[in-house]
Amino acid sequence: MHKETSLPNRMAGLATRRFTDYPVTSVFLDLRPRGTRRPGLVFLKKELSQMKKSLPHRAEEAEWGARDIQRIQEAVAEAQREKANHLAVFTSAKEEFLEKYFWTLAPEADLRLPHSFVRGARPRLYPLALLADRLENFLLLVASQRKGELFNIEAGRITKHWEKEAPVHAETRREKRGAFDRRTGNIHTTFTKRVEGHLQALEEKFFRELAKKTADWAKAGSIRSVVLGADPVAGPPVKEKILEQNGRLEVVLAPIDSKLSPARILAAGVQAFRQQEQERSNFRVEELFSPGKRQVFFGAVEILNVLRETRPAGVLVLDEAFHQEAPICGRCSAVTIQTGVCPDCAGPVERSPLENELVCLAAAAGAEIEFVKDSEALAKKGGAGLLV
Structure with a gap:
């Protein structure tokens, strides 16, 4: 288990991992109760049930999927024993890869992030980046x-x-x-x-x-x-x-x-x-609109290309409301016209959220990630800006 203070450092390591042969399962849960119910556990039960139904028929891959499900369930049980109220798990049984994080937010904390359960070539780091930005550390x-x-x-x-x-x-x-x-x-x-x-x-x-x-x-x-x-x-x-x-x-x-x-x-x-x-x-x-001698880039696709090619250690600024999907290569992060095979590296291409790809590339480059709310100026520029 990793503590909150290790989160910014650990994100960089997670961001460099690629899972193109067998997906990584990324889970983020808010375990706090609402009345007599725990919405996070209800959400997880539904997602795990769907995952079981979608497991491939090949015995080896089915076994890997079952191990991932078991790891997630064990992590939830451990978080509850630790009395943690937030949990993130990244697991890929084929790669023998497992990372888990527990947090215990103060009862008066008003931070609420949506539950997330994603399987893909990239770990879904967006909830962690948002949490790291909002944690009162x-x-x-x-x-x-x-x-x-x-x-x-x-x-x-x-x-x-x-x-x-x-x-x-x-x-x-x-x-x-x-x-x-x-x-x-x-x-x-x-x-x-x-x-x-x-x-x-x-x-x-x-x-x-x-x-x-x-x-x-x-x-x-x-x-x-x-x-x-x-x-x-x-x-x-x-x-x-x-x-x-x-x-x-x-x-x-x-x-x-x-x-x-x-x-x-x-x-x-x-x-x-x-x-x-x-x-x-x-x-x-x-700063984005008065950068002085620094360079500024706006728009998710342009920023993604800059981060892919130069890996600058600048500041990525994202509007919390920004969300956009596009066909993205799981190997080289190129944005393509359609899903299938990447024309640049022959890697697998699937529709993925651009905000998560931006967070992963920024974390891998050592860039600072800043989230803002209700910025009309940034929204008009596409909801994303990079200052280098």
């Missing part, structure tokens, strides 16, 4: 001059917590006591400067430690976003030090009081993260 650092708390948030839940008190140096306290003039009630200027300098050095060291821990966690979990809840004194220097450690992180400052309960800190952090993600999506669309 980020780091939340609540910092002040006195204390720092770091939370790892996965799927809207706190999965790891670390805290650090600011050091109170004994030598500083002794200096301050020795500098106090009982007669005048003042602290001598020379000692005041020493104390202030010492405190600043301690504060600098403390902020640097918070930044390093944050950058280390981000690297270990392939996390790109940090919500920094800090007061005006701690916020700017801690943010600066985080970016010194890892300039690719996106750090957003949020007014989060460190005295709040963990539940309220989490709620405030999630709200700030969602706002940041919305701003990021809007920015990506703006």
